[in-house]
Amino acid sequence: AQSVAQPEDQVNVAEGNPLTVKCTYSVSGNPYLFWYVQYPNRGLQFLLKYITGDNLVKGSYGFEAEFNKSQTSFHLKKPSALVSDSALYFCAVRRGSSNTGKLIFGQGTTLQVKP
């Protein structure tokens, strides 16, 4: 069965410091991995995805993520956090052989960036 784990319910970081939001996954076959962000009272917004190729993926708003196949991880990173980055972040995986493209989401990590 496919699954995604986000081991931290909340991550606190000071503005200007680097941030990391962790994600590990379990899926049969090749994984296709996604990060989404959710602001209060708004839908999920796509940040970035890994399908194939370079393990370091760059996305929106200065975020990037590194795919590590041996550790089955896809951690989200940003070199310098902004207060406006404070939101709920979801990692999601899709089985590569899936015809439907349905996503399996982690439980989410709240990022709190303090001034």
Added chain:
Amino acid sequence: DTGVSQDPRHKITKRGQNVTFRCDPISEHNRLYWYRQTLGQGPEFLTYFQNEAQLEKSRLLSDRFSAERPKGSFSTLEIQRTEQGDSAMYLCASSLARDTLSSYNEQFFGPGTRLTVL
């Protein structure tokens, strides 16, 4: 392109009543998904349409739930005889998949419909 829209944004109903939600995907998107999100959890897949065909349903989708996508455009999700456990945010997403490469396109989510069953 105004993105994925959902209506209503909020719905409060009494246990046992029927409710229907609507989703309008991005116009050229042929794939449409429904997910359910409860407090403190990530979205859970409910069902998927490719054009007008409903191709997959989650075991979460009991007999009280039905979804349609007539003409492959907007979609409706109906819950009959609502129960308090149905209270959740119902999210709709769409994506474009015309070939193998674009089948990996990301899904675009609507703002959701928050259902409260009293």
